[in-house]
Amino acid sequence: MADGDTSGETVRIRRGLSGVHGFFGQLRRRWWFRVLAVLALLAGIGILLLWLLFARNLPSVDALRTYEPPLPTNVRSADGTPIHSYARERRVQLSFPEYPKLLVGAFLSAEDKTFFEHHGVDFPGLVRAAYQGITSGSTPRGTSTITQQVAKNLLVGDEASYVRKAKEGILAWKMEDTLSKEQILELYLNSIELGRNAGGVAAASEAYFGKELEQLTLPQMAYLAILPKGPANYDPDRHMDRALERRNWVLGQMLANGYIDASQHADAVAAPLGTVRRQTPKFERVGGYFIEEVRRQLLGKFGEKSDSGPYSVYQGGLWVRTSLDPRLQGFAQKALRDGLLRYDRARGWSGPLAHKEIGGSWLQTFLNTNIGLDYEDWRAAIVIARDGDSWEIGFDNGQTSRLPRSGALMPVRGKGGEAFSAIQPGDILAVAPAGGAWSLRSVPKVSGGMVVEDPRTGRVLAMQGGFDSRIQSFNRATQAMRQPGSTIKPLVYAAAMERGLTPATIVVDGPFCVWQGANLGQKCFRNFGNMRSAGPKTLRWGVEQSRNLMTVQVANRIGMEPVVDLIQRVGVTKNKFPPYLSYALGAGETTVQRMVNAYSILVNHGRALDPTVIDFVQDRHGQVIWPENWRACDGCNARDWNGGAMPRPIRRARQLVDPMSAYQIVHITEGVIQRGTATVLRDLDRPLMGKTGTTNGPTDVWFVGGAAQMIAGLYLGYDSPTNLGGYAQGGSIAAPIFKQFAIPAFEGMDKLPFTAPRGIRMVRIDRASGRKVSGGWPSNDPLSPIIWEAFKPEVEPRRGRRTMEQEEAQKAKAVTPKAAPKAERQSDSDFLQREGGIY
Numbered sequence: 066m067a068d069g070d071t072s073g074e075t076v077r078i079r080r081g082l083s084g085v086h087g088f089f090g091q092l093r094r095r096w097w098f099r100v101l102a103v104l105a106l107l108a109g110i111g112i113l114l115l116w117l118l119f120a121r122n123l124p125s126v127d128a129l130r131t132y133e134p135p136l137p138t139n140v141r142s143a144d145g146t147p148i149h150s151y152a153r154e155r156r157v158q159l160s161f162p163e164y165p166k167l168l169v170g171a172f173l174s175a176e177d178k179t180f181f182e183h184h185g186v187d188f189p190g191l192v193r194a195a196y197q198g199i200t201s202g203s204t205p206r207g208t209s210t211i212t213q214q215v216a217k218n219l220l221v222g223d224e225a226s227y228v229r230k231a232k233e234g235i236l237a238w239k240m241e242d243t244l245s246k247e248q249i250l251e252l253y254l255n256s257i258e259l260g261r262n263a264g265g266v267a268a269a270s271e272a273y274f275g276k277e278l279e280q281l282t283l284p285q286m287a288y289l290a291i292l293p294k295g296p297a298n299y300d301p302d303r304h305m306d307r308a309l310e311r312r313n314w315v316l317g318q319m320l321a322n323g324y325i326d327a328s329q330h331a332d333a334v335a336a337p338l339g340t341v342r343r344q345t346p347k348f349e350r351v352g353g354y355f356i357e358e359v360r361r362q363l364l365g366k367f368g369e370k371s372d373s374g375p376y377s378v379y380q381g382g383l384w385v386r387t388s389l390d391p392r393l394q395g396f397a398q399k400a401l402r403d404g405l406l407r408y409d410r411a412r413g414w415s416g417p418l419a420h421k422e423i424g425g426s427w428l429q430t431f432l433n434t435n436i437g438l439d440y441e442d443w444r445a446a447i448v449i450a451r452d453g454d455s456w457e458i459g460f461d462n463g464q465t466s467r468l469p470r471s472g473a474l475m476p477v478r479g480k481g482g483e484a485f486s487a488i489q490p491g492d493i494l495a496v497a498p499a500g501g502a503w504s505l506r507s508v509p510k511v512s513g514g515m516v517v518e519d520p521r522t523g524r525v526l527a528m529q530g531g532f533d534s535r536i537q538s539f540n541r542a543t544q545a546m547r548q549p550g551s552t553i554k555p556l557v558y559a560a561a562m563e564r565g566l567t568p569a570t571i572v573v574d575g576p577f578c579v580w581q582g583a584n585l586g587q588k589c590f591r592n593f594g595n596m597r598s599a600g601p602k603t604l605r606w607g608v609e610q611s612r613n614l615m616t617v618q619v620a621n622r623i624g625m626e627p628v629v630d631l632i633q634r635v636g637v638t639k640n641k642f643p644p645y646l647s648y649a650l651g652a653g654e655t656t657v658q659r660m661v662n663a664y665s666i667l668v669n670h671g672r673a674l675d676p677t678v679i680d681f682v683q684d685r686h687g688q689v690i691w692p693e694n695w696r697a698c699d700g701c702n703a704r705d706w707n708g709g710a711m712p713r714p715i716r717r718a719r720q721l722v723d724p725m726s727a728y729q730i731v732h733i734t735e736g737v738i739q740r741g742t743a744t745v746l747r748d749l750d751r752p753l754m755g756k757t758g759t760t761n762g763p764t765d766v767w768f769v770g771g772a773a774q775m776i777a778g779l780y781l782g783y784d785s786p787t788n789l790g791g792y793a794q795g796g797s798i799a800a801p802i803f804k805q806f807a808i809p810a811f812e813g814m815d816k817l818p819f820t821a822p823r824g825i826r827m828v829r830i831d832r833a834s835g836r837k838v839s840g841g842w843p844s845n846d847p848l849s850p851i852i853w854e855a856f857k858p859e860v861e862p863r864r865g866r867r868t869m870e871q872e873e874a875q876k877a878k879a880v881t882p883k884a885a886p887k888a889e890r891q892s893d894s895d896f897l898q899r900e901g902g903i904y
Contacts, residue, residue: 129215129240129243129244129248129252130243130244132252133382133685134156134158134255134256134264134265135154135156135264135371135379135380135382136156136157136158136380136381136382136685137150137151137152137153137154137155137156137379137382138150138151138152138363138378138379138381138382138383138384138385139383139384139385140356140359140385140387141384141385141386141387142351142387142389142390142391143386143387143388143389143390143524143526143680144390144391145386146391148351148352148356148387148389148391149351149356151360151363151378151379152379153262153379153380154262154263154264154268155261155262155263155264155268155269155271155272156255156263156264156265156268157265157267157268157271158255158265158267158382158685159251159254159255159265159267159278160251161247161248161250161251161254163278164250164251164254164266164278165278165279165281165286167283167286167319167324167325168266168278168281168286168289168290169250169254170319170322170324170325171286171287171289171290171315171319171324172211172253172254172266172289172290172293173211173322174290174315174318174319174321174322174324175287175290175291175293175294175315175318176211176214176290176293177210177211177212178318178322180210180211180212180246180250181246183210184238184241185210185212185213185237185238185239185240185241186210186212186213186237186238209233210237211249211250211253212237212240212241212249213233213236213237214253214257214293215237215240215249215252215253215256216233216236216237216240217233254266255267257293258296259272259289259292259293259296260272260292260296260297260300261273261296266278266289269289269292270285270289273285273288273289273301273340273341274339274340274341275341282333282336282339283316283325283329283332283333284312284316284333284334284336284338284339285338285339287312287313287315287316287319287333288301288308288312288338288340290315291308291311291312291314291315294311299311299312301338301340302342305338308338309338312338313334316330316333316334317330342462342463351389351391351394351395352389352391352394352398352527352528353533353534353535354528354529354530354531354534354540354542355387355389355394355525355527355528355678356389357534357538357540358528358540358543358678359385359387359678359679360378362678362679363378363383363385363679363682364378366682366691367381367383367682375684376682376684376690381684381685382684382685383682383683383684383685384682384683384684384685384687385679385682385683386679386680386681386682386683387678387679387680388519388524388525388526388677388678388679388680389525389526389527389678390517390526390527392810393517393526393527393775393810394526394527394528394529396527396805396806396809396810397515397517397527397528397529397777397806397810398527398529399805400515400802400803400805400806401513401514401515401529401532401779401802401806402440402529402532402533403802403805404513404781404798404799404801404802404805405509405511405512405513405532405781406509408509408511408781408789408793408798409507409509409510409511412478412507413475413476413477413478413479413484413507414473414475414476414477414478414484414487414505414507415478415507415508415509415510416477416478416487417488417489417492417493417494418436418445418493418494418495418508418536419434419436419492419493419536420489420491420492420493421433421434421447421491421493422491423447423449423490423491427447427449427459428459428461428463430447430491431447431459431460431461431493432461434493435535436493436535436536437461437533437535437536438495438508438533438535438536439533440532440533441497442497442498443495443496443497443506444460444495444496444497445460445461445493445494445495445496445536446458446459446460446466446468446493446494446496446503447459447491447492447493447494448468448488448489448490448491448492448493448494449465449490450490451490452467454469454470455467455468455469455470455502456468456473456485456488458494458496458503466502466503467502467503468485468488468494468496468502468503468504468505469502470483470485472496472499472502472503472504472505473485473488473504473505475505475507478507478510484505485505494506495507495508508532508533508536509532510783511781511782511783511789512531512532512537512541512781512782512783512784513531513541513779513780513781513782514528514529514530514531514540514541514542514543514545514656514657514779514780515527515528515529515542515657515777515778515779515802515806516528516542516543516657516658516661516676516777516778516779517661517771517775517776517777517806517810518661518662518665518674518676518775518776518777519665519774519775519776520664520665520666520668520669520674520771520773520774520775520776521669521774522674523662523665523674523675523676523677524676524677524678524680525658525676525677525678526775527777528540528542528543528658528678529542530542530543530544530545539784541657541780541784542656542657542658543656543657543658544656545656545657545780545784546654546655546656547654547655547656547657547760547765547780547782548651548652548653548654548760548761548764548765549637549651549653549655549660549758549760549767549780550650550651550758550759550760550765550766550767550795551593551611551613551650551651551742551756551757551758551759551767551795552651552660552756552757552758552767552768552769552778552795553632553637553648553649553650553651553653553758554608554611554616554649554650554651554756555608555664555667555730555733555734555756556628556631556632556635556637556663557616557619557620557628557649558604558608558616558619558730558733559631559667559722559726559727559729559730560623560627560628560630560631561604561619561620561622561623562723562725562726562729562730563627563631563722563723563726564623564627565860566604566619566622566623567604567729567835567856567857567860567862568603568604568605568729568732568733568835568854568855568856569603569604569605569830569835569836569854569856569862570603570604570835571601571602571603571604571835572601572602572603572604572607572615572618572619573598573600573601573602573614573615573618574592574598574599574600574601574602574607574612574614574615574618575598575600575614575618576589576598576614577589577590577614577617577618577621578590579621579646588646588647590613590614590617590646590650591613591614592612592613592614593611593613593759596612598614599612602615603832603833603834603835604619604733605733605736605832605835605854606832606833607619608730608733608734608736608737608741608756609733609736609737609740609741609742610741610742611737611741611742611756611757613650616649616650617646617649617650619649620646620649621646624644625644625645625646625648625649626644628644628648628649629641629642629643629644629648631722632648632653632663634721634722635662635663635666635667635721635722636659636662636663636666637653637655637659637660637663638653638654638655638659651758651760657778657779657780658676660767660769660778661676661769661776661777661778662674662675662676664754664755664756664769664770664771664776664778665776666721666722666727667722667727667730667731668727668731668754668773668776668819669718669727670724670727670728670820670822671720671721671722671723671724671726671727672718672719672720672721672724673718673719673720673721674718679691681695724822725822725824725825725855725857726857727822728819728820728821728822728825728855729825729855729856729857731754731819732754732819732821732854732855734754734755734756734770735752735753735754735819736852737754737755737756737757737770738753738754738755738770739847740847740848742756742757742794742795742796742800743755743756743757743768743770743795743796743800744796744847745796745797745800745801745804746800746803746804746807747847749804749807749808749811750816751772751811751814751816752772752773752816752817752818752819753770753771753772754770754771754819755768755769755770755771755800755803756768756769756770757794757795757796757799757800758780758795758799759793759794759795760782762786762787762788762789763788763789763790763791763793763794764782764783764786764787764788764789765780765781765782765786765789766780766781766782766789766793766794766795766797766798766799767779767780767795767799768795768796768799768800768802768803770803771803771807772811772814772817773817773818773819773820774814774815774817775810775811775814777803777806777807779799779802779803780799781798781799781802821855824857824858825855825856825857826855826856826857826858826861827853827854827855827856828853828854828855828856828861828862829841829842829843829851829852829853829854830851830852830853830854830862831850831851832849832850832851832852833850835854835862836862837861837862838851
């Protein structure tokens with residue numbers, strides 16, 4: 066090969082680069098750069114995988130800024146007193162400054178002592194938990210920071226897995242960027258589940274110690290701080306030693322972290338737990354039936370749980386102001402119960418309230434029934450076992466006592482024999498204290514319902530639907546469909562007044578038969594108790610004496626169509642009754658609440674009223690959300706009069722009944738109290754209207770009526786209609802129950818007359834004939850032959866001639882023992898002014 070021959074050599078020619086490209090070109094040739102690039106690629110792939118597997122579908126942390134924990138609905142009476150709460154769990158929401166500093170220190174010492182130092186995740190703790198989980202073959206638990214626990218409880222869920230831990234850590238990191246440490250602690254203390262159905266620390270304070278949070282002692286705060294690790298593990302009733310050991314450990318951590326000194330630590334360690342026994346939620350003794358009616362209406366409006374909307378009953382944190390008057394509720398409850406017991410007395414033992422087989426713990430068996438009593442000193446008890454001549458009985462607080470044979474000697478109703486021998490283990494009884502033991506009581510089988518309403522507004526002030534809502538949940542005040550009997554008659558006569566009849570119209574109290582067709586034949590009506598016909602009488606007299614024959618005569622005269630139409634208009638029934646004469650005597654079915662509202666409409670001059678048990682509903686922030694058109698009354702709570710004109714609310718209610726006709730009926734039914742079927746109420750000595758009722762059988766007895774400020778109604782009867790006995794009448798059984806209620810209820814209440822609408826003329830008439838008179842004056846005697854009667858314009862009766870005997874009797878009544886001076890001539894107007902006026 067000659068010199069210069071290069072055919073066997075390879076020459077690599079490189080083009081020189083300069084600037085940025087040249088610099089990176091040189092870096093690519095470095096081994097360490099290649100290693101870094103591979104690592105960065107792997108990290109990018111890892112981040113992508115992390116996002117795909119864990120972070121892609123995570124909830125937004127921003128939602129925690131406006132997070133609202135599930136809260137119970139709180140119910141208040143008309144005066145603002147808390148009376149009940151609807152809750153699946155105990156929960157009270159507080160702001161962070163409301164939590165005692167020592168309590169915060171206890172939870173930080175127990176759960177996360179570096180909370181104010183880390184950024185949401187305790188990385189050494191995570192590594193340690195992962196290692197322990199891998200080596201033990203179990204899922205990782207523990208070592209979560211408080212921030213992670215909030216993320217788990219509110220956003221992620223409670224699944225025990227590595228995936229959940231990863232999601233929890235990512236969210237915790239984000240939360241620390243979004244919320245302050247104080248906000249995170251507030252969420253934690255409000256949401257943590259601590260056992261005994263308590264959500265949040267404030268609720269746990271009530272559940273375990275029966276105290277408000279600020280009343281807790283240091284050792285009690287330390288005990289609450291051990292519960293997040295597992296409330297069942299430190300239950301004070303089952304694991305007292307374990308709970309004390311863990312509580313003292315928390316106290317030691319608080320000492321080490323500087324929250325308490327050595328003296329506080331020593332005192333706290335020596336203290337007992339101080340917890341109270343686990344209790345079932347207390348049953349509020351105010352208005353059980355009323356409260357249940359409120360709950361039913363709220364569920365219909367807002368739903369039960371959060372998936373029903375933001376204002377759910379059990380999680381929405383609503384504040385409900387009801388129309389309940391606790392004072393009147395107590396009177397109505399006692400009056401109805403006493404009336405039921407009076408009727409049921411001496412009929413023997415009605416049997417146990419319920420029967421449950423005792424399988425294991427008698428206490429748990431009893432508590433599961435949720436049966437209780439709050440009548441006077443009565444209590445519910447479960448029969449455990451027989452011991453000679455006494456039964457061992459247990460109560461809902463875990464205590465036991467005995468029921469001796471001497472306390473259960475009453476006969477068994479319908480069977481005979483003494484009650485003591487009929488009792489069986491597992492029976493739930495009503496008992497009352499007697500000496501050092503207990504005596505058997507009988508809850509009446511007969512029942513009834515009662516409603517009290519303000520006729521000016523329609524607000525229901527009290528409601529009792531039976532003897533006790535915990536043993537008879539069916540609300541007979543609103544749900545029981547019963548025949549109203551003669552309490553329907555005022556509505557029949559109101560329709561007659563609208564058709565031109567007057568209180569002085571003469572109607573024959575005599576036999577009345579009607580042909581009902583070939584299939585039914587002829588129907589002949591009769592008075593209650595087969596009372597004899599009285600001949601021609603005023604319409605007023607027919608109402609006062611509750612004459613069936615006069616009522617069907619009137620209904621037949623005007624036709625049943627206007628009668629059933631008015632009955633439907635005032636809400637006694639949703640669907641119009643058939644136009645049969647029997648419905649004029651109360652053959653249709655309705656409820657106590659509807660009848661009370663119908664009478665309230667009459668007192669309210671025929672204007673429509675909707676009976677309400679809820680005044681308004683507020684959300685958890687205090688905003689009124691129901692009714693939608695609710696408006697605050699500015700200045701209504703002012704201490705003094707500002708000198709301005711009295712506000713006059715605009716009445717927008719529909720006119721259901723002619724106002725003058727409505728007043729005429731109210732005025733007539735005042736006579737029922739004075740000289741009719743409800744004279745037992747006359748000595749209440751105030752303007753009252755009302756009507757008694759007794760259905761065929763009799764199976765139900767009624768009274769509906771009251772004063773200008775308050776109308777009440779009630780019935781008494783068996784749930785399965787049964788004959789009450791021939792002596793049972795509304796005036797002898799139902800009216801006395803109303804009287805027992807009215808005596809305390811009316812105490813201190815102004816004696817106001819029923820106001821008359823514009824146009825009514827008050828005329829002196831002869832009570833027997835209905836004729837207008839001018840030779841005498843009405844007196845305070847209920848049986849005075851001359852009375853004031855209400856007439857529409859230009860329909861007053863013509864003046865009648867009084868007999869000599871009537872004139873002499875009137876003059877003799879007016880003369881006093883001393884020589885009476887010559888009376889000055891008075892006008893009707895003078896008399897009305899002197900008597901206080903009839904408006």
